[in-house]
Amino acid sequence: MQGKIIKGIAGFYYVQIGEKLYQCKAKGIFRNKKIKPLVGDNVKIDVLDKENLEGNISEILLRTNELIRPAVSNVDQALVVFAAKNPKPNYNLLDRFLMTMEKQEVPVIICFNKMDLAKEKELELLEQVYENCGHQVMFISVRQEEGIEEIRGLIRGKTTVLAGPSGVGKSSLMNLLQPDANMETGDISDKIKRGKHTTRHSELICVEQDTFVLDTPGFSSLFVDMFEEDEIKEYFQEFFPYEEQCRFQGCSHTHEPDCGVKQALEEGKISRIRYDNYVNIYTELKEKRKW
Numbered sequence: 001m002q003g004k005i006i007k008g009i010a011g012f013y014y015v016q017i018g019e020k021l022y023q024c025k026a027k028g029i030f031r032n033k034k035i036k037p038l039v040g041d042n043v044k045i046d047v048l049d050k051e052n053l054e055g056n057i058s059e060i061l062l063r064t065n066e067l068i069r070p071a072v073s074n075v076d077q078a079l080v081v082f083a084a085k086n087p088k089p090n091y092n093l094l095d096r097f098l099m100t101m102e103k104q105e106v107p108v109i110i111c112f113n114k115m116d117l118a119k120e121k122e123l124e125l126l127e128q129v130y131e132n133c134g135h136q137v138m139f140i141s142v143r144q145e146e147g148i149e150e151i152r153g154l155i156r157g158k159t160t161v162l163a164g165p166s167g168v169g170k171s172s173l174m175n176l177l178q179p180d181a182n183m184e185t186g187d188i189s190d191k192i193k194r195g196k197h198t199t200r201h202s203e204l205i206c207v208e209q210d211t212f213v214l215d216t217p218g219f220s221s222l223f224v225d226m227f228e229e230d231e232i233k234e235y236f237q238e239f240f241p242y243e244e245q246c247r248f249q250g251c252s253h254t255h256e257p258d259c260g261v262k263q264a265l266e267e268g269k270i271s272r273i274r275y276d277n278y279v280n281i282y283t284e285l286k287e288k289r290k291w
């Protein structure tokens, strides 16, 4: 029988086949091929107990892709959810996330939730910072059900992973998209106080036919150790038009004289926030290489 892993908890994988959910182990493959099943995997299972819906995963079908963080497979796109406010957006984390997704060749839509809490000025700033980053940017409010129809349109017929920090409203969005989902959500002030993440496991939900959404646990930091410092600039698309004007080939846009990117920064054509994040990530990787 063939199905899809919709969640994994404590060594068990839950495989959806039609209307039924089988609780499975992954004995054979795990031991022999050293490949760990991921939420999102299409798998073959041997049914061990028909009554109690228990089985063993015998094969993982070829993945179209597999993400490292969050660890899920077979996704078409990522909806990166940050809050416009509460918690206030961590630009550096967002930029790291965008790079990581791009490197894994997963198309990204940036989604700022909780627009009901933010002032017009704050929303404008977010819009400005990301307008030339090469990704679609959306503003929504789960609470006021604003922008949700647009989201429905964007996810239709695809498998979309919701990812972002804790407390931004990923699970709340999931519950709105699919009221049967019943994802647990948590008050943000409690989360900050206790450092608590409400969602502990990734879970795949069918929103409508052929439309799947993956809710994932929030994250608070992201190492970008799969990058070389010299390739970071390739992920900052708004730099591209100005790189021609750099005096040196392979200019890192950090310390070199006559740098087109720094010139554009001075002229306000490039966001200071994005540029500073670029330098921060570049420097972090360069420092690390010295070890």
Ligand SMILES: Nc1nc2c(ncn2[C@@H]2O[C@H](COP(=O)(O)OP(=O)(O)OP(=O)(O)O)[C@@H](O)[C@H]2O)c(=O)[nH]1
Pocket (backbone or CB within 6 Å): 113, 114, 115, 116, 117, 140, 141, 142, 143, 144, 164, 165, 166, 167, 168, 169, 170, 171, 172, 173, 184, 185, 186, 187, 188, 191, 196, 197, 198, 199, 200, 216, 217, 218, 219
């Ligand atoms: N004001 C406002 N609050 C919202 C909105 N969306 C969600 N919230 C609240 O934000 C809090 C956190 O929401 P969750 O859905 O649990 O956040 P999460 O991203 O799933 O968090 P983790 O599971 O920890 O990663 C809850 O108290 C929600 O009610 C919104 O659009 N506006």
Ligand SMILES: [Mg+2]
Pocket (backbone or CB within 6 Å): 170, 171, 172, 184, 185, 198, 199, 215, 216, 217, 218
């Ligand atoms: Mg959650």
Ligand SMILES: [Zn+2]
Pocket (backbone or CB within 6 Å): 243, 246, 247, 251, 252, 253, 254, 256, 258, 259, 260, 261, 262
């Ligand atoms: Zn330069």
